Amino acid sequence: MTKFSSDEKVQAVMRYEKGSESLKSIAKSIGIHHSVLLNWIKQYEHHGEKAFIKGYTSYPTQIKLDVLHYMNEFGTSVRETAALFNIPSHSTLLSWQKSLELQGIDALQSKKKGRSSMKKGSKAQKDQTLVEESVEALQAEVERLKMENAYFKKVECLSSKQGKITKQDKAQVVYELRNEFSVKALLQLADIPRSTYYYVIKAFGTVDKDLELKDMIHAIYKEHEGRYGYRRIRDELTNRGHHVNHKKVQRLMKVLGLKCLVRMKKYRSYKGTIGKIAPNLLERNFHAERPNEKWVTDITESKLFGEKLYLSPILDLYNGEIITYTIGSRPVYSLVSTMLDQAFCSLTNEDKLLIHSDQGWHYQMRPYRHALEKRGITQSMSRKGNCYDNAVMENFFGIMKSEFLYLKQFENISHFKQELSKYIDYYNNKRIKAKLKGMSPVRYRIHAQQVA
Incomplete structure (x- = not known):
């Protein structure tokens, strides 16, 4: 086989690096097998031009064992290992490997060739020094890798x-x-x-004084499936007897990599004036003194498994509780009428109720208005195209979608409805709110009744 100088090897590698010629075509043009060129390329990647400076091929037994051990431990190929340790030919490694398997460690010991010369001691001493330096460099390379x-x-x-x-x-x-x-x-x-x-x-050596608090924050976050931000987690900690500043909770959540989910948009049911528009009697006064004083309602659209689903709930502004809801595959009027019939079961004869909605076509319908009039309920509507007039309902839809719809995985529509029922129950009975003094809607209502 033709011998190549260091410069010739570098030139061949540079031809390959340019990308205009293939590995096999370059190897063929200089009369070598493409595997040899591949070995040069790998050597150059690891050691640069130093890879082609002629070294000594006499390696101590320990170096041979270290190289073979490295190859076995880290799973590198014979060629890759030869390139890493700048061993000119991968066949050298194969020879070491075979000798070790057949004859043991003794077979890896270097054997002296020829007769020892008494002359030119200074040259032999220099050669020995160079060998030792080469061995030290190889040992250092093994340790580095x-x-x-x-x-x-x-x-x-x-x-x-x-x-x-x-x-x-x-x-x-x-x-x-x-x-x-x-x-x-x-x-x-x-x-x-x-x-x-x-x-x-x-x-x-310093004890993390916030370790227990971090564990509690992580447990609350996990329990509520990522739905709580730092303020609500702070409130839940307060409920559990741990008074912590919200900024500290925010900082620890950032350290733990915990982040609340985002909101999404809602469905619009407005289709122009097709019935009677009621005045805006609510006027963004979302505060209620007692249950069943002010209700808000709306419809939101979701898409699952290629189908559209429409959710129509009623929310009590006193405590944010979902009174009832209906869900269907089409935004038909029965979606709203059935919801009303279910919600009316929560009313007593003493209740004086105002129910607020947007100007969606369902709420302009005569049957809807007559149903409210029959129960003595006052109707209120948002102004045209003004979502802020029904902001509490909008807020619920944002929470529901970010905490439930976009968080959960559903098998089918039926499974979605089952999980929705569980979420509404969770929202009413377990999910705390800052404005409710860290209590859930149902707990707040019951607590207020007990105090009264």
Whole structure:
């Protein structure tokens, strides 16, 4: 086989790096097998032009064992391992591997060739020095590669759990590997200042005074399936006897990587004036002194499994409780009329109720208006195209969609309806609100009745 100089090998690799020629075509043009060129490329990737400077092929037994151990432990191929350690031919590794398997460690010991010369002692001494330097460099390379693999394996483990790696995480990995490798080399690999490392490890011995609080915050967040932001979690902590500032809860949630979900848009049922428009008697006064004093209603659209679903609830402004709801595949009038019939069961003869909606066509219908008049209920409507006049209902739809619809996975429409029923029950009986003094709607109503 033709021998190639260092410059010729570099030129062949550069031709490949340009990307205009294939591996096989370059190898064929210079009269070598493409596997040889591939080995040059890998050597150049790891060592640059130094890879082609002629070295010594006499390796001590321990170096051979270290290289073979590295290949077995980290699963690198023979060619990749030869390139990593700048061993000119991968066949050398195959020979070591075969000798070790057949004859044991003794087969890896170097054998002296020829007769020992008494002349030219100074040259032999120089050669011995160069061999020793080459061996030391190879040993250093083995240690460096072991360190890199150990470091990145731990970093990768942390990354899969947390999603990102901080300087504190890097310092922790360095601290864990400090007994195996040089701290200086590890810090250089991690690319963090020495001062940062020592600042972090100094804090290792300090007890995290917020550890219990973090666990509680995470438990509340998980219990409510990511629906609570820092304010509501603060209120829930207060309910459990832990008074914490909301800013601290926000800071700890950021440390824990916990984030509340976002809101989405709602369905609009306005189709112009097709009946009678009622005046806006509510006038954004969303405060009610007692239950069944002010109700609000609306319809929202959702899409699941290629089908549209329409939800029509009634909400009591006294405590934000969902009185009742209906759901259907079409926004027909019966969706609203059935909802009314169900809601009327919650009323007593003493209740003087105002019910507010937008100007959707359902609420302009004569049957709807007559149903309210029959029960002595006052009708109120938002102004045209003004969603703020019914902001509480809009707010509920945003919460319901972000906490339930876009969070859960459903098997089919029937499963969705079952889960919706559970969510409404959760919303009424368990989900706390800041304006209700950290109580759920039902609990607030019962508490107010008991106090009265």
